[in-house]
Amino acid sequence: MKRLIALLALVLALPLAAPVLGQDTMPPAPYAYQQLEDPALEAKAQELMFTLRCLKCQSQSIADSDAPMAGDMRHQVRTRIAAGEDPEAIRAWLVSRYGDYVSYKPHLSSSTWPLFAIPVIVVLVAGFAIVRRMRARK
Template identity: 90%
Template sequence: MRRLVALLALILALPLAVPVLGQDSLPPAPYAYQQLDDPALEAKAQDLMITLRCLKCQSQSIADSDAPMAGDMRHQVRTRIAAGEDPEEVRAWLVSRYGDYVSYKPHLSSSTWPLFAIPLLVVLVAGFAITRRIKARK
């Protein structure tokens, strides 16, 4: 009976071990940790990378993150800039691939306008409430 319970526990615990098999086993992309030879192009790449969000870390730029996905994104940025693409073209490609969330500099669009409007609305409502309170005290 004990063997049967142990076997059943092992069978039930096996799916918990499956995510370990999904770990990155590939080496990092060539330009993930290697700078471009041309200092001007590397400066363009660095300026762009600090404005792009790591999708795994979510609070770091891809320039600061050590996550494998951030390394892949750094490789893409450096490769595309070395190929002659403009940094804004690279940003547009990354936004089209990963969505607006990848950029720390969102563009005004139908899906991002609340990011710009809500803070202004909060300030206006707070100013109105403070003004009414001050007038009520007088």
């Protein structure tokens, strides 16, 4: 039992030691780990959160991250969705703060057009290759 208590003390002491590691001890924002009551709104928020990049992590969405900042961003998304804001408006708000980097969903712009043009070309080339094969025989 004594060992158990010592262990427990150690576990509880870990968060206190945290400032040294550069981690805060504050509770997460209310909606960081809490879903919206309305399942339809929550689903909307979920869909958006999966497409927003966690800025403190390496290549993870804010829906897949334990980083405090990802939690704060989830809170933002959920409260704004609950307030009736459109998901794309929230995305646009974040993009106006952090640039395109924050969104995993590239939108058509002067710097991203090849991402959309090349698939169209690929479709055409693929279609052409297949159709030519079909014709070649007839």
